[in-house]
Amino acid sequence: MRHLMSPLDLSVEELDRILDLANDIEADPGKYAHACEGKKLATLFYEPSTRTRLSFEAAMLNLGGSVLGFSSADSSSAAKGESVADTIRVISCYADIAAMRHPKEGAPLVAALHSRIPVINAGDGGHQHPTQTLTDLLTIRSLKGRLGNITIGLCGDLKFGRTVHSLINALVRYEGVRFILISPEELRIPDYVREDVLRRSGHEFKEVIRLEEALPELDILYMTRVQKERFFNEEDYVRMKDFYILDKAKMKLAGPDMMVLHPLPRVNEISVEVDADPRAAYFRQAQYGVYVRMALILTLLEVKVC
Numbered sequence: 521m522r523h524l525m526s527p528l529d530l531s532v533e534e535l536d537r538i539l540d541l542a543n544d545i546e547a548d549p550g551k552y553a554h555a556c557e558g559k560k561l562a563t564l565f566y567e568p569s570t571r572t573r574l575s576f577e578a579a580m581l582n583l584g585g586s587v588l589g590f591s592s593a594d595s596s597s598a599a600k601g602e603s604v605a606d607t608i609r610v611i612s613c614y615a616d617i618a619a620m621r622h623p624k625e626g627a628p629l630v631a632a633l634h635s636r637i638p639v640i641n642a643g644d645g646g647h648q649h650p651t652q653t654l655t656d657l658l659t660i661r662s663l664k665g666r667l668g669n670i671t672i673g674l675c676g677d678l679k680f681g682r683t684v685h686s687l688i689n690a691l692v693r694y695e696g697v698r699f700i701l702i703s704p705e706e707l708r709i710p711d712y713v714r715e716d717v718l719r720r721s722g723h724e725f726k727e728v729i730r731l732e733e734a735l736p737e738l739d740i741l742y743m744t745r746v747q748k749e750r751f752f753n754e755e756d757y758v759r760m761k762d763f764y765i766l767d768k769a770k771m772k773l774a775g776p777d778m779m780v781l782h783p784l785p786r787v788n789e790i791s792v793e794v795d796a797d798p799r800a801a802y803f804r805q806a807q808y809g810v811y812v813r814m815a816l817i818l819t820l821l822e823v824k825v826c
């Protein structure tokens with residue numbers, strides 16, 4: 521039985537197979553419409569979500585399976601004090617696979633240690649968000665045709681943004697990836713990512729504050745919102761929240777093939793006027809999230825479709 525806690529739980533070859541499968545699902549969804557008949561996915565969400573929870577549910581429904589779960593800690597027995605370990609022991613009796621989001625780093629790992637079914641980390645605190653990373657990799661590979669030899673700018677809240685931490689971990693496994701880390705001083709990438717992942721990998725990277733400085737160099741701009749829920753006080757959040765706003769004027773500084781990604785939800789960091797720009801790929805990215813979660817469910821449940 522396999523769980524998915526981090527993108528690094530998958531080898532590069534396994535990851536390529538999942539992305540290939542996702543592309544096949546995109547090309548011929550009917551082939552997979554009954555692949556998971558009789559199987560159930562439990563979505564255990566202790567934190568708010570739109571895309572991750574609903575795309576997991578859409579993925580399982582597209583595969584002919586069923587879904588059950590809860591969308592907040594308050595609507596589960598966590599509100600009465602039940603532990604994650606006890607919850608997953610019980611859910612193992614009801615479902616074949618589970619996706620868990622939790623505000624505490626490591627909670628899905630605790631669940632995996634007590635589970636009889638595969639557990640997928642659907643985001644744990646400021647730590648990791650591996651299925652967003654699969655989505656990001658599928659989007660980049662589908663739109664750019666490659667995962668290596670790119671310059672990617674990661675912009676915004678690099679301190680608390682778990683999607684950025686997961687994506688860096690995944691991308692350092694590909695040749696020729698250059699990273700430009702664009703953030704205010706207070707929201708710089710954590711030391712453990714800068715030193716233990718980026719510097720150790722030998723990949724070229726630099727940290728800058730001004731988005732305008734980075735834009736002309738980028739193949740991919742990965743925007744992120746400032747993570748309000750991880751701040752200790754409102755005042756700091758208000759000071760930081762509009763530090764970056766990507767608008768039409770700034771897009772003029774970028775190349776004609778640069779793609780703009782964002783894990784969403786967006787707040788103010790991308791002006792809606794950018795949505796009509798053909799380089800804005802964040803809604804296509806959300807669609808890729810369904811295909812890749814379908815591929816992941818098939819892989820973890822070891823369902824083969826001929």
Ligand code: CP
Nearest residue numbers: 569570571572783784
């Ligand atoms: N990208 C992402 O995790 O979105 P949700 O918080 O809506 O799931």
